[in-house]
Amino acid sequence: MVDVTVAIPTFNSEKRLPEVLDRLREQINTEHFSWEIIVVDNNSTDKTAKIVQEYQANWSEVAPLHYTLEVEQGAAFARQRAVEEARGTLIGFLDDDNLPDSNWVAAAYAFGQAHPEAGAYGSQIQGNFEIEPPENFKKIACFLALVDRGAEASLYEPRKKILPPGAGLVVRKQAWLAYVPKRLVLNHKGREAKLASEDLEATLHIQRAGWEIWYNPEMRVYHQIPRWRLEKDYLISLIRCVGLSRYHIRMLGLKNWQRPVAFPAYLLNDLRRLMLHLIKYRGDQRDLIAACERELLLSSLISPFFLFKNKYLELGQAKIFGLREDINSLPGLVDRKVSTAP
Known part of the structure; x- marks a missing residue:
C-alpha cells in the first residue's frame, strides 16, 4: 500500500502525456508520504505506450511510474481499471491534458489526511486557452471541466446538486470500491454514444453513501483548451x-x-x-x-x-x-x- 496514486486515463496522448509526466516529476513536498503514478492506456493507437516506457527508463524510484492497458473503450472503464490497479489509499485523477501545480500531489495528500470524512474532493481548474474564449464563456465553462469556487475550501452540499468533474478529482479508494458500480449507466464511450457525465455519476454514488465531497483550491490544475474545443460544433455536441x-x-x-x-x-x-x-x-x-x-x-x-x-x-x-x-x-x-x- 502507498498513500497516493496519481492515475492518468489516456487515449492517443503521445503529444500531451509528456508534459503531464514532466509536471509530476517536478512535484514538491512529497518526502513525508509514499506515492505512485499509473498511466491507464485506453486502447491508444499511437506511441503512448512507447512514451511511457521511455519515461520509465529514467524515472525516479521515489514515485514509481506504472503502465496498464484497458481494452474496453471509455473513460469510465479506464477510471475503474485505475482504481483496481492503484495501491494508494487516495487516488488522484488527472486527464492527459491536465497540468498540475508543483504541489498538487502534496495538497491532495494533506487534504485527505485533514478530512477523513471526505470520500472525494475536486481541484481548482483553470483554463489554458489557445485562443481567447468567447464573451460570456463563464456560463458554460463548467462543461469544459473548469472550476473556480474561490480561495477557500468548501463542501459540495447534496441539496445544491453540484459536483466536481473527474479531472483533478481525488477519491478515497475505500469509498469507490464499496459504492461505485463497476459498470456505470453512463459508460462514456465518446461523443458517438451521445452520453457523458459518467464522472459525476461515480461521485454521486459516493456522496449518496454518506461520504462528503469537497472543493480544495490548494490543488490547482491547468486544463489545456485547444482552439477546436471552442468551436461551435464541438461545444454543441459536448x-x-x-x-x-x-x-x-x-x-x-x-x-x-x-x-x-x-x-x-x-x-x-x-x-x-x-x-x-x-x-x-x-x-x-x-x-x-x-x-x-x-x-x-x-x-x-x-x-x-x-x-x-x-x-x-x-x-x-x-x-x-x-x-x-x-x-x-x-x-x-x-x-x-x-x-x-x-
Missing part, C-alpha cells in the same frame, strides 16, 4: 451529451419515493425554461453561448425519453444475444445426448 445524460444524474440524486413526483416537475420546468429562452433570443443563431444554453435545455428535456429508449434497446439486445447463445449451444447439447445414449 453539451448535448451532458443534457441527454441529465435525467439519470437527477434521478440518482433522489430517493425512490421522490422520483415519480420529480419526473413531471423536472419535465415542466425544463419546458418552461426552454420556452423562455426561445422568447428571449428569438432563434438568434449568432450567439454561441446562447446556442449552447439552448442545446442544454432541449437535450435535458429529451433526456428521460432518450435514456428510456436506450435502456430498453440495450436490454432487448442483451436478451437477443442470450437467446442466440442458447441456440448456438443446442447442437453441442444434442451431440452430448447422442454420444451418451445407451
Whole structure:
C-alpha cells in the first residue's frame, strides 16, 4: 500500500502525456508520504505506450511510474481499471491534458489526511486557452471541466446538486470500491454514444453513501483548451451529451419515493425554461453561448425519453444475444445426448 496514486486515463496522448509526466516529476513536498503514478492506456493507437516506457527508463524510484492497458473503450472503464490497479489509499485523477501545480500531489495528500470524512474532493481548474474564449464563456465553462469556487475550501452540499468533474478529482479508494458500480449507466464511450457525465455519476454514488465531497483550491490544475474545443460544433455536441445524460444524474440524486413526483416537475420546468429562452433570443443563431444554453435545455428535456429508449434497446439486445447463445449451444447439447445414449 502507498498513500497516493496519481492515475492518468489516456487515449492517443503521445503529444500531451509528456508534459503531464514532466509536471509530476517536478512535484514538491512529497518526502513525508509514499506515492505512485499509473498511466491507464485506453486502447491508444499511437506511441503512448512507447512514451511511457521511455519515461520509465529514467524515472525516479521515489514515485514509481506504472503502465496498464484497458481494452474496453471509455473513460469510465479506464477510471475503474485505475482504481483496481492503484495501491494508494487516495487516488488522484488527472486527464492527459491536465497540468498540475508543483504541489498538487502534496495538497491532495494533506487534504485527505485533514478530512477523513471526505470520500472525494475536486481541484481548482483553470483554463489554458489557445485562443481567447468567447464573451460570456463563464456560463458554460463548467462543461469544459473548469472550476473556480474561490480561495477557500468548501463542501459540495447534496441539496445544491453540484459536483466536481473527474479531472483533478481525488477519491478515497475505500469509498469507490464499496459504492461505485463497476459498470456505470453512463459508460462514456465518446461523443458517438451521445452520453457523458459518467464522472459525476461515480461521485454521486459516493456522496449518496454518506461520504462528503469537497472543493480544495490548494490543488490547482491547468486544463489545456485547444482552439477546436471552442468551436461551435464541438461545444454543441459536448453539451448535448451532458443534457441527454441529465435525467439519470437527477434521478440518482433522489430517493425512490421522490422520483415519480420529480419526473413531471423536472419535465415542466425544463419546458418552461426552454420556452423562455426561445422568447428571449428569438432563434438568434449568432450567439454561441446562447446556442449552447439552448442545446442544454432541449437535450435535458429529451433526456428521460432518450435514456428510456436506450435502456430498453440495450436490454432487448442483451436478451437477443442470450437467446442466440442458447441456440448456438443446442447442437453441442444434442451431440452430448447422442454420444451418451445407451
